[in-house]
Amino acid sequence: MNQTVLVCDDAIFMRTMISDILSQAGFEVVGEAESGLQAVEKYRSLKPDLVTMDIVMPDMGGIEAVREICKNHPEAKILMCSAMGQQALVVEAIQAGAKDFVVKPFQPSRVLEAVQRVLA
Amino acid sequence: MDLSKYAALFLAESREHLNACNGSLLEWERAPTSLEPVDRLFRAIHTIKGMAATMGHAGVAQLAHAAENLLDAIRHNRVSADPAIFQLLFRVVDTLGGAVEAADGTEQAADADLIAELDAAALASQDTRTRAEANPESDDSQALPTSPAIPESKLRRATDAPRSRPVQVVISRGAAMRGARAALVLRRAEAFGAVSGVQPPLAQLERDEFDGRFFFRLQSERPEQEIEATLMAVGEVQSVKFEEPALGGGRWGTSPPDPSRSPPAGCPHEAGGRARRGQEPARCAIGRSRRRGPDRAEWKDFATRVLDAGRSARLPDDAGG
Numbered sequence: 001m002n003q004t005v006l007v008c009d010d011a012i013f014m015r016t017m018i019s020d021i022l023s024q025a026g027f028e029v030v031g032e033a034e035s036g037l038q039a040v041e042k043y044r045s046l047k048p049d050l051v052t053m054d055i056v057m058p059d060m061g062g063i064e065a066v067r068e069i070c071k072n073h074p075e076a077k078i079l080m081c082s083a084m085g086q087q088a089l090v091v092e093a094i095q096a097g098a099k100d101f102v103v104k105p106f107q108p109s110r111v112l113e114a115v116q117r118v119l120a
Numbered sequence: 121m122d123l124s125k126y127a128a129l130f131l132a133e134s135r136e137h138l139n140a141c142n143g144s145l146l147e148w149e150r151a152p153t154s155l156e157p158v159d160r161l162f163r164a165i166h167t168i169k170g171m172a173a174t175m176g177h178a179g180v181a182q183l184a185h186a187a188e189n190l191l192d193a194i195r196h197n198r199v200s201a202d203p204a205i206f207q208l209l210f211r212v213v214d215t216l217g218g219a220v221e222a223a224d225g226t227e228q229a230a231d232a233d234l235i236a237e238l239d240a241a242a243l244a245s246q247d248t249r250t251r252a253e254a255n256p257e258s259d260d261s262q263a264l265p266t267s268p269a270i271p272e273s274k275l276r277r278a279t280d281a282p283r284s285r286p287v288q289v290v291i292s293r294g295a296a297m298r299g300a301r302a303a304l305v306l307r308r309a310e311a312f313g314a315v316s317g318v319q320p321p322l323a324q325l326e327r328d329e330f331d332g333r334f335f336f337r338l339q340s341e342r343p344e345q346e347i348e349a350t351l352m353a354v355g356e357v358q359s360v361k362f363e364e365p366a367l368g369g370g371r372w373g374t375s376p377p378d379p380s381r382s383p384p385a386g387c388p389h390e391a392g393g394r395a396r397r398g399q400e401p402a403r404c405a406i407g408r409s410r411r412r413g414p415d416r417a418e419w420k421d422f423a424t425r426v427l428d429a430g431r432s433a434r435l436p437d438d439a440g441g
Contacts (some may be wrong), residue, residue, distance in 0.1 A: 004186055011167045013129045017174065056166050082297075085169040085185060090300040091326045094307055099353065100302075103296040105174040118356050 002028040003119065005015045006009045006046055008062065009054035009081065014104075018081070020053050021108045022115070031090045036060025040068045043076065050119060053098070055089050061066040070097030081106075123144045123175055132172050134220040137164040149206050155195070162191040168216065177223040179230040180216065186238035193242045205241055212238065225239070284316060284337040288361045289346070291332040295356035299328040304354045306336065312347055313340035327330065332358075335365045355431045 005027045009015045019029045031046045037060045043051060051069070052099040055062040062080065069076045080093045080101040090101050099118045104109050140165050148157035169184035187209065194201055198417055242263075289305055291298040302325045309315050317337040320330045340347065348360045 009151050010163070011133055011171060013133050013171050014128060014167075014174075016129060017126060054354040056163055083166060084173065084296075085188075087297045087328055089324055091296055094300060094303045098288060099299055101297065105172045105176070106175075114355065117353065120353065 002003065002026055003049040004030040004046070005029050006031045006033065006039070006042055006048040006051045006067070007103065008033040008042075008052060008057070010034045010053075010057045012082070014054065017106065018111070020112050021053075021106065025108075025112050025115075027115075036062060036068075041066040043069045047073075050079055050115060053078050053093075054085060055080060055082050055093060061116065063089065063096050064095055066096040066098050070084075076114030079114055079118050126175065130175050131225075132219065134168050134171060135217075135252050138213055138217050138220065139170055140164055142210075143145060143296050145206065145209055145213065150200070154203055158191060158195050162188060162195055162301045165191060166214075167228050168220070172220075173225070175223065177219070180223055182230040183212065183216060183219065183235060183238075186235040187216075190238050190242040208241060221225075230333055284314070285344075285362055286335065286340040286364045287338050287351075288363050288365060289351065290334065290358040291334075292356045292358045293332065295332070298327065298330070299325045301354065301356050302330075302334050305351050305396075308350055308354055309336065309347070312342050312350070313338055315339075 004017075005022050007015050007022070007029055009018065015032050015034075019032070020079050021085055030048055031042045033042050039051070039053060039057075039061070039062075045117050053062045053066060057065075060068075066078050066080070069078065074097075077088070077096045080090055080098040081104065082090050082093075082101055083104045090098075093101065097102070100114045102114045140163055144157040144160045144164070147156060151157075165184050165188050169181050169188060172178075172180035190205070190209075194205070202232070212234060215234055219231075233398045251361060289302070291305075295301050305317065306315055315336050315338055316327070317335070319335045324330055326335060338347070344362050348362075351357060351360045396416070
């Protein structure tokens with residue numbers, strides 16, 4: 001059975017790209033969220049094996065969403081997706097419970113390596 | 121990776137965001153102290169930057185990055201932007217609009233002048249911080265949220281703990297965000313026991329002001345192989361060693377001087393042998409790396425940084441350093 005993923009990013013462009021990378025590698029994208037609030041709700045209902053989470057989103061940013069999800073689901077496996085130049089926010093996300101991170105622009109191989117590490 | 125299928129999405133979303141930017145700018149101009157439109161602007165520009173970088177449109181990404189920095193500086197300092205900044209940002213949104221339409225996979229040069237204006241404005245706005253509302257959180261000029269990777273209470277307790285082992289970690293060259301990688305390593309290490317004495321200090325790691333090497337103490341009875349394997353599994357970690365750091369030569373956290381490199385201009389060691397007349401010789405590293413042990417100034421510097429990390433109460437012996 002394929003492992004399930006919830007993709008969270010406020011840009012359709014990024015969600016499409018990440019979904020493509022993951023589904024081509026055999027993962028099943030079971031949901032998408034475009035805000036931190038949606039991410040928290042969808043995690044609760046879908047309980048995916050993995051979450052990819054953008055840092056900058058409206059209506060609750062990625063870091064707060066990580067915090068909320070990890071509070072209720074400490075087993076959550078979240079991969080932060082960050083643009084360059086946001087290192088302090090990435091560190092904050094790690095402290096909030098994110099397991100790893102990738103930096104845009106994405107290289108599919110790096111994304112998949114990070115996903116493997118998070119799921120290990 | 122074939123990016124052509126995303127080109128239409130990139131264009132459509134960028135246009136949408138840029139339209140919204142104009143609206144946000146107008147709203148903000150009418151109410152310069154309001155934060156909502158600034159936040160929306162920041163997010164929109166940030167998103168365009170990420171998409172452009174992904175598509176390989178470096179010029180667009182660079183311009184967006186410079187605008188993002190200015191917006192971030194304004195956002196955190198709570199300074200009301202002046203008319204000049206609004207005009208600058210309107211121009212940026214227009215220029216981004218043109219750049220996005222023109223982006224067709226061929227390399228477009230960034231608008232260097234506009235980027236320079238944005239950089240200057242970002243620096244200038246930080247100077248007005250003293251006029252802004254007092255923000256007790258930001259005494260860091262970058263005004264980015266920082267928080268220690270290890271809670272301070274843990275650091276203090278670990279100071280008195282006996283037999284904590286030294287751990288030296290090197291993050292791989294070419295790793296993205298080495299400071300964040302280091303934070304991941306430290307977090308993973310915490311699972312084994314108390315972590316203390318992080319060098320360089322955490323704030324420096326978070327700003328990526330280090331050469332990839334960092335050090336900490338770990339209080340744990342677990343076998344070294346297990347700790348090493350776990351920390352290596354964090355990813356993009358080149359090595360994990362259980363050794364005290366070697367002091368001497370350069371500052372901790374920066375590369376020691378490499379005598380095989382050509383000396384700086386004006387250095388008495390450069391070819392010709394003499395400093396140019398009238399020019400003060402540049403700080404020369406040749407010969408320094410062969411010195412044994414740190415000098416007095418380096419000991420004081422190291423001690424200050426150790427104290428900053430909240431560790432030992434005892435300064436190293438200051439006499440005859």
